[in-house]
Every structure is written in C-alpha cells, then in structure tokens.
Amino acid sequence: MRGITRRGFATATLGAASWLLGAGAGVGHGAPARRSMRGMWLATVANLDWPSRPGLDRATQQRELADLLDTAVERRLNTVFFQARPTADALWPSRYEPWAQYLTGVQGRDPGWDPLDFVVREAHRRDLALHAWFNPYRVANHTDPARLAAGHPARRHPDWVVRYGGKLYYNPGLPEVRRFVQDAMLDAVRRYPLDGVHFDDYFYPYPVAGQAFHDDAAFERYGGDFAGRGDWRRDNIDRLIREMREGIAGSGHRVPFGISPFGVWRNSSTDPRGSRTEAGVQAYDDLYADTRRWVREGWIDAIVPQVYWPLGFAAADYAELVPWWARTVAGTEVELHIGEALYKAGRDAQPDAWQDPAELSEHLAFARRHPEVGGHVYFSAKDVAKDPLGALARVVEDHYGGAARR
Numbered sequence: 001m002r003g004i005t006r007r008g009f010a011t012a013t014l015g016a017a018s019w020l021l022g023a024g025a026g027v028g029h030g031a032p033a034r035r036s037m038r039g040m041w042l043a044t045v046a047n048l049d050w051p052s053r054p055g056l057d058r059a060t061q062q063r064e065l066a067d068l069l070d071t072a073v074e075r076r077l078n079t080v081f082f083q084a085r086p087t088a089d090a091l092w093p094s095r096y097e098p099w100a101q102y103l104t105g106v107q108g109r110d111p112g113w114d115p116l117d118f119v120v121r122e123a124h125r126r127d128l129a130l131h132a133w134f135n136p137y138r139v140a141n142h143t144d145p146a147r148l149a150a151g152h153p154a155r156r157h158p159d160w161v162v163r164y165g166g167k168l169y170y171n172p173g174l175p176e177v178r179r180f181v182q183d184a185m186l187d188a189v190r191r192y193p194l195d196g197v198h199f200d201d202y203f204y205p206y207p208v209a210g211q212a213f214h215d216d217a218a219f220e221r222y223g224g225d226f227a228g229r230g231d232w233r234r235d236n237i238d239r240l241i242r243e244m245r246e247g248i249a250g251s252g253h254r255v256p257f258g259i260s261p262f263g264v265w266r267n268s269s270t271d272p273r274g275s276r277t278e279a280g281v282q283a284y285d286d287l288y289a290d291t292r293r294w295v296r297e298g299w300i301d302a303i304v305p306q307v308y309w310p311l312g313f314a315a316a317d318y319a320e321l322v323p324w325w326a327r328t329v330a331g332t333e334v335e336l337h338i339g340e341a342l343y344k345a346g347r348d349a350q351p352d353a354w355q356d357p358a359e360l361s362e363h364l365a366f367a368r369r370h371p372e373v374g375g376h377v378y379f380s381a382k383d384v385a386k387d388p389l390g391a392l393a394r395v396v397e398d399h400y401g402g403a404a405r406r
Contacts, residue, residue, distance in 0.1 A: 038077040043086075043381070044091060050068060050381065052064055054105035067385075068080075072381075085133075087138050088170065132192070132196070137205075138169060140167060162213060165206075169213075182244055196256045256301035257300050259303055260305070261303065262287060263305045267279060277315060304337045313351065322373065330372055343380060345388075
C-alpha cells in the first residue's frame with residue numbers, strides 16, 4: 001500500500017500539506033506555493049535539549065519547552081522535530097511503554113502532565129509544525145536490564161534485547177520486535193494532531209570496534225533466504241520502513257513520514273552509485289539502512305540527510321553530498337531537506353571551517369543552486385537558542401528575511 005502522494009497532500013490538513021511542500025505552504029484552490037523548510041531538532045535523550053535536567057517541576061519544564069518554541073519563532077523557523085520516544089520509552093502516556101526517565105529522573109514515573117500534547121498545542125499556537133521524532137530500536141544507554149522500569153517490555157521479553165557497545169537495543173531481526181516498536185510509535189500517531197512522523201539515523205547501531213552485534217539465533221531462524229547477514233539485516237530495516245509507512249497511512253491521520261539518515265549512503269569506491277566521499281561509516285554497509293532505496297521506491301515522504309561536514313572537507317564534502325542527494329531524489333515525490341550541524345559551530349575540536357560564522361550561511365547559498373533542496377534542519381534546539389558563534393543569526397540575516405508559517 002502506497003502512502004500519500006505529493007498531490008494528495010494538497011487536500012490534507014494544513015500542517016501536513018504545508019510541511020511536505022517545504023513547511024509553510026497554504027492550501028488553496030491552486031497549487032500551494034513552495035516554502036522553505038526551516039526546522040530544528042529538539043532532543044530529549046539524556047536531557048540533551050530539554051528538560052534541562054530531570055526532576056524539575058511541571059511549571060518549570062513547561063516554561064523551558066515554551067521558551068525553546070519561542071526561540072524557534074524568533075529565529076524564523078517553522079518546524080520542530082520533538083523527540084517523543086528517545087529510549088524505548090515515551091513522553092506521552094503510552095499504552096505500550098513507560099514514561100521516559102528524562103522527565104522525573106525515574107523511568108516509568110508519571111510526571112503529572114502530557115509533554116507531547118503540550119508541545120503540539122503550543123507549537124501550533126505559534127504557527128509551528130510539530131513532528132514526532134522516534135528512535136525505533138534503542139532501549140537504554142546502559143547494559144543493565146534491571147535498571148529499566150518494572151514491567152518494561154525489554155524486561156518481559158529479554159530475548160528481544162541485544163547488548164552492544166555499552167547499550168541495550170531491541171533486535172531488528174525479530175518480527176515480533178518490529179511489530180511492537182511500530183505499535184508503540186503508532187500509538188502517538190493515532191492520538192495526537194501531529195504534522196509528521198520522523199526517524200533519525202539509528203537503525204542497527206553504529207559499529208563499535210572489536211564488538212559483534214549478537215543476532216546469530218535470529219539470523220539462523222529467519223535469514224535462510226538471504227545471501228548473507230548484511231542482506232538480511234537490510235531487509236529487516238526495509239520492512240520496518242515499509243510497514244511503518246503503511247501503518248501511518250492506515251492510522252486515520254494524513255501525516256508525512258520522514259527520515260534523517262547518516263549523510264553518506266555509500267562511498268563511490270564501494271559502489272559506483274555512491275558519493276565521491278571517503279567516509280569511515282556508510283549507512284548501507286554499517287547501519288544496514290538502504291536510504292537510497294527508500295527514496296527511489298517512494299517508501300518515505302521526506303529525507304533529511306545529516307550532511308554534518310563543511311564545504312571543502314576532503315573525506316565528506318558538503319559540496320559533493322548535497323548534489324548527490326539532489327540527484328537521488330530527482331524524479332521522485334520525496335522531499336529533500338538538509339540536516340545541518342549547527343552544534344559544531346565554534347567548537348574547538350572541529351575543523352577550522354566551523355570557526356567561521358559564515359560557514360552555515362554558505363551552505364544554504366550552495367544548496368540553493370539545487371532546486372531539489374526544500375530547506376534545512378538544525379541540530380539542535382539548545383544550539384539554536386545559544387548560537388554562541390552567531391552562525392544561525394547569520395543564516396537568518398542572509399536567508400530568512402521574513403517570518404515563516406508552517
């Protein structure tokens with residue numbers, strides 16, 4: 001079952017329709033005008049952006065969240081990607097998973113309010129689109145299941161869980177896991193007036209030297225039809241993407257489905273269809289995420305590659321990757337927005353380019369040469385607020401001349 005086409009969104013809700021066309025188009029009698037996506041990721045895992053620390057009272061948490069939305073408006077952004085399911089838990093009263101520990105400091109403890117409901121309402125009141133950002137398979141940033149909330153699905157089903165790299169993950173090779181994580185995410189899709197559904201770049205975990213992801217039993221049971229484990233793992237993630245799209249389409253809510261993958265699909269030295277890069281990680285080979293296929297098959301509505309390198313960077317040049325992704329979406333109905341590493345601006349450990357407050361502005365100027373690029377998304381909300389180098393202020397001055405509606 002195919003999802004909603006670009007033309008289909010012209011009659012959908014304002015938030016969903018406007019976002020697919022670049023976040024800010026209205027719905028009228030003719031074709032909507034294209035607007036630029038101007039987004040920010042608002043991360044809740046490990047209290048990265050919000051809340052500032054666990055255990056704050058409700059009023060303080062709400063004020064902090066409202067302040068971040070106000071900052072988005074001040075920066076003339078129009079879309080917020082809110083991390084609603086960071087570690088197999090929830091920032092809404094989920095029917096499937098416990099409350100996230102980042103609210104109260106204790107996983108499973110009810111904070112006494114519904115952050116997802118609040119952020120959707122407050123975003124819409126400010127004319128911001130709100131996309132729920134989910135992480136499908138990460139369970140915990142530690143390896144001790146006993147630290148999970150009592151009754152946590154990972155404790156009830158220890159056979160679902162793999163320890164790897166100092167963390168716990170659900171095993172993507174188990175069909176029952178794939179069904180469960182979809183049900184957990186679709187619970188929010190069905191219950192809230194979201195403007196989109198969003199995955200980040202975590203599928204199979206990033207490789208850790210000297211460690212193996214122990215899925216032998218699952219591969220032995222389900223991988224017999226595949227030439228190798230890599231093909232089987234990619235098929236597991238392909239199934240997640242296809243089935244999630246179908247689940248969204250059947251939810252009764254016409255919302256687009258977007259994914260923000262690692263910026264390199266494959267290096268051209270590995271595959272002639274790949275980018276002229278020398279990245280140490282390749283999404284296809286290391287995360288088992290065939291992001292190019294998802295675009296070409298039309299399984300997603302938008303792709304937001306994390307092109308987190310500067311112009312002229314030898315191993316992964318922004319000026320190589322943006323045209324590569326533009327060619328990848330060309331001829332499809334998939335929107336392309338570029339993920340921007342605002343968090344690197346001014347960091348001492350980064351290449352010299354990140355010390356230049358004009359670097360990000362130059363990214364937007366370069367991307368404008370490619371009509372397939374529909375906008376940009378910035379990581380992350382605290383950097384949008386602090387902007388220590390003034391890089392985003394420069395972007396706003398150079399490129400965001402007016403307020404942007406969702």
